[in-house]
Structures are given as C-alpha cells and as structure tokens.
Amino acid sequence: MTADNKQSEQPATGVDVAIVGGGMAGASLALMLAHYCPQLSLALLERQPLPDPQASLQLPSFDTRATALAAGSLQLFAELGLWPALREHCAPIEHIGVSDRGRAAGIALRAPEEPHASFDGMLGAVIENAALGPLLHRALARTGVQLLAPAQVDSVQMHEDSAQLQWRAGDREHTLRARLLVIADGTDSPLCRQLGIDIERVSYRQRALVTTVGLAQPHGNRAYERFTDAGPMALLPLPPRGGQHRMALVWTCEAADAETLAALPERDFVARLQRAFGWRAGRIERAGRLHSYPLSLSLAREQWRRNLALVGNCAHFLHPVAGQGFNLTLRDSYGLAQTLAREDLARNSPGQLDLLEGFGRQRRRDQQLTIGFSDRVPPLFAAPGLMARGLRQVGLLGLALAPPLRAGFVGQAAGFGL
CATH class of the missing domain: 3.50.50.60 (FAD/NAD(P)-binding domain)
Structure with a gap:
C-alpha cells in the first residue's frame, strides 16, 4: 500500500x-x-x-455491535500490515468456554494448548464495528x-x-x-x-439480541459460547472503557421471547440474563440498548x-x-x-x-x-429430547477428550489450513 x-x-x-x-x-x-x-x-x-x-475514533462505551475475528483472520490482517492499528482497539480471546447449560460436559480451549489455531498467543480477538470500519478505511x-x-x-x-x-x-x-x-x-x-x-433462504424463526454488558470483574480475555434449550448465547470480551469491564452479548431466542426481553427495563433484563447465562463470567451489572434482528441462512x-x-x-x-x-x-x-x-x-x-x-x-x-x-449446530442444541441431549453431551465430551477431533474443530473455526 x-x-x-x-x-x-x-x-x-x-x-x-x-x-x-x-x-x-x-x-x-x-x-x-x-x-x-x-x-x-x-x-x-x-x-x-x-x-x-483523519478523524480520531470516538467510540461509545455501549450500544455498539462487535465482531469476533478468528486467529486466521488476524493473520490475514497482519499480512496487510493492519494488526498494529487493530490491536489498540481489540480485546484478545485467550480462552473459550463452550458449554451446554445444565449439563456437565463442556470444552475449554486455551491458546497455549491450541498452537495450530492461535495467532500471537490468541485464539482470536473482538473489535467493535465502530472501530473496525474506520480503521479499514484509513488503510484504504x-x-x-x-x-x-x-x-x-x-x-x-x-x-x-x-x-x-x-x-x-x-x-x-x-x-x-x-x-x-x-x-x-x-x-x-x-x-x-x-x-x-x-438466493436460498432458511428462516430459523428466532431472533438475536445484541448489546454490550458491563461486568463487576475483568473478563480475563475469556469468551463464552453457552447453549441453552432456546438457543446459543455468546459473551465476547471487549476492551474496558470508562472504568467499566465490558463484554459483547449475542442472545439467541424465540421471537416472542425476544420481544418480551427487549421491552424490559435494564435492571430486569440484566436479572433475566444472569439467570439464563449463569455466573461463569461473574456478576453482570448493566446492559446497553438492545438491538434485535431475525436469524436466517441465506446463500446465493x-x-x-x-x-x-x-x-x-x-x-x-x-x-x-x-x-x-x-x-x-x-x-x-x-x-x-x-x-x-x-x-x-x-x-x-x-x-x-x-x-x-x-x-x-x-x-x-x-x-x-x-x-x-x-x-x-443451533437446532441440535435447542432440541429438548433426551436423545438430543445425549448426543450433545457425547459430542462435547468427545471434543474435550479427543485431541485430534478437537484440533480439527478448532482449526476449522480458526480458519487455518484451508
């Protein structure tokens, strides 16, 4: 350039x-x-x-969408010379916890244990779109x-x-x-x-609630993928701002539930979120304005x-x-x-x-x-039957215990070797 x-x-x-x-x-x-x-x-x-x-980045503390960049994507941006600028606005992902709510089995991925799927000691990084877009155009x-x-x-x-x-x-x-x-x-x-x-379209008849949440304690560069009977939830680390520990939330739920949750006062929404997600990330203190959009698959x-x-x-x-x-x-x-x-x-x-x-x-x-x-994957984890629950547990347990299987899964998600 x-x-x-x-x-x-x-x-x-x-x-x-x-x-x-x-x-x-x-x-x-x-x-x-x-x-x-x-x-x-x-x-x-x-x-x-x-x-x-030439304008300086003025980023809001809340109410902004974020993007999780896999390790392979970080490598691509590094080849373009963009990583030094992106690093200033990213929160690294050094640990990923994947779990099925209410079940024992889960996966804990750590960057030092997954060198084939890591970049600069990270499994990925999270950056707010309000920062990523302007940084790309500065480079352009x-x-x-x-x-x-x-x-x-x-x-x-x-x-x-x-x-x-x-x-x-x-x-x-x-x-x-x-x-x-x-x-x-x-x-x-x-x-x-x-x-x-x-365009081939498949509606999942669900919605995603997206917002920024504030935590009582540091997130420790951990990301969480939590599967519930209603659908997956994700909490992704964000850089702290204004003294607030922050994470990006993506909460998948039925359309009627999404409407109900979006109408709640902040205090009540935070309480519902805490019950649904649990305490793995500690106490959730606040939430920004919710954005809701329908979930679908579209393929040209x-x-x-x-x-x-x-x-x-x-x-x-x-x-x-x-x-x-x-x-x-x-x-x-x-x-x-x-x-x-x-x-x-x-x-x-x-x-x-x-x-x-x-x-x-x-x-x-x-x-x-x-x-x-x-x-x-989302329909499998949302299925309520005993057989579906058993399959989920076997799948998570297999990924946790079988390094070659886990390596293939993590390598695909990281975008390396393809």
Whole structure:
C-alpha cells in the first residue's frame, strides 16, 4: 500500500475491478486486492459517505455491535500490515468456554494448548464495528484504490468482456466499466436482484439480541459460547472503557421471547440474563440498548459468473453461532485476491470465467463446512429430547477428550489450513 488516495473528484470511467459496497466486506477485499494485486486498477463504490480517515475514533462505551475475528483472520490482517492499528482497539480471546447449560460436559480451549489455531498467543480477538470500519478505511486512503462515495449504483449491464455500472453522486450521473464487478452490498442486494441471482433462504424463526454488558470483574480475555434449550448465547470480551469491564452479548431466542426481553427495563433484563447465562463470567451489572434482528441462512445460488463475483453477506449470511460469518468472508476475499495474484492479468481478464470457477472450487470445501456447522449446530442444541441431549453431551465430551477431533474443530473455526 503506497500512494495516498482521496475520494476522487474526477472518477475514472474504466477500471480492472469495481467493488460495490464499502462496508467491512468490500473494504477488506479492496485492501487485499491493493496489497496482492498492485497491478490492478480498483474502484470502491459506497452509497454512504465514508469515514474521514483523519478523524480520531470516538467510540461509545455501549450500544455498539462487535465482531469476533478468528486467529486466521488476524493473520490475514497482519499480512496487510493492519494488526498494529487493530490491536489498540481489540480485546484478545485467550480462552473459550463452550458449554451446554445444565449439563456437565463442556470444552475449554486455551491458546497455549491450541498452537495450530492461535495467532500471537490468541485464539482470536473482538473489535467493535465502530472501530473496525474506520480503521479499514484509513488503510484504504493510503492505497491507490479510487474511493467513490457517496455513490448510488442504479443499474448494471453485463457484457462479454466487462460490466457497466450506472451510478450517481448527487444529481450527477456517471458510467463505470469494469473487467470484474464484485458485489459486496449486503443481504437483499439490489444488484443481485437486478441480475436475477437467486438466493436460498432458511428462516430459523428466532431472533438475536445484541448489546454490550458491563461486568463487576475483568473478563480475563475469556469468551463464552453457552447453549441453552432456546438457543446459543455468546459473551465476547471487549476492551474496558470508562472504568467499566465490558463484554459483547449475542442472545439467541424465540421471537416472542425476544420481544418480551427487549421491552424490559435494564435492571430486569440484566436479572433475566444472569439467570439464563449463569455466573461463569461473574456478576453482570448493566446492559446497553438492545438491538434485535431475525436469524436466517441465506446463500446465493451463484457466487460468480463471467466478469462477476459476490462476497460478504450477499454471498452467504450465517447464523451467528461461533461468529463465523465475517471470518468466512475474509477467507473468501483472500482466496479471490490470491487467485488473481497468480494470474497474468496483463494478458488475461480478472473476470474470465475459468478463473472465477477456479476460485469457486478452491473455496467450496471451507464454505460447505462453515455453513453446515452454523446451520446444523443451533437446532441440535435447542432440541429438548433426551436423545438430543445425549448426543450433545457425547459430542462435547468427545471434543474435550479427543485431541485430534478437537484440533480439527478448532482449526476449522480458526480458519487455518484451508
């Protein structure tokens, strides 16, 4: 990453790769392409104004969503030179406790005992999205990527050798032609609908409650995945702020229960949370404003065509169990960047079909394992029958006692070796 870059006042009319969507997925892919494929001309289009790369980060203590970065994702960001900046805003995960509420068996993962799934002595790290997004865009501002924002993409036309975008900045209309178009504009993507890309959806008929909670004692860099009869709960460590020990909460529950919980006063909600989760993390003192969203699996039936690729939530949106969604997106983005880096792009187009098919084949196994895990595990742990409970206990006990089995499980979750 070399030359400083500001949002372009004279946008280009043609680039090698155009990425639509400047969120965490699109920004991460743009950084990887700039790093591994410096010969490519790149444009990133985002409909919202981008963060000021010179502004200081003003992070709230509560009411902000967070992302758990697996060890493999930390390694990818380290290769991009971003780890020193990210480290200042991350809470490391050095221990992970996985348990089934009310049952004896569980798994305790510790970084020193899982060297194959660790980065810099960590199994992962947690960073608030309010910090991660601006840090990614600060790094982008130091690359040659052309940043177009706010840019509203109205339509796309696919041609034999390129994709042509019609986009607007205010009342000015522009045309951009790209040899490869990457769509990264999230779930319910308007461009995917326009291109007729079918999305397979499965509703879990549950909701996730997300908030920040304050603890009476330090979390000790521990993360907890707690399975209950209603669904999984996760508490993830956050950096302390304002003298408060903090963790990020993701609480999966039935839609009616989520509505009831969201309506409770803070004191009553904290009491319900303490009863449901238990005391493994100590006493919970407070909770921020709750965010609630429906849980589903969505998977694009086509993640690539000639001159077109999908990354991020428009390609796959997962159940939040084990926090694998963004980590899978990073591995997809790295796979695409590496595929293009190995090609002679002076002679061959980055959008040629056989190149993108090779990228798809290379990513298939990781996606199948990760999506399958996130789809099948929550129903198993929510099943109330004695047989289901027995299977859960056998599974957790097997992972706890069998190092090769645990190594495979943890290595997959960490994103190494794929």
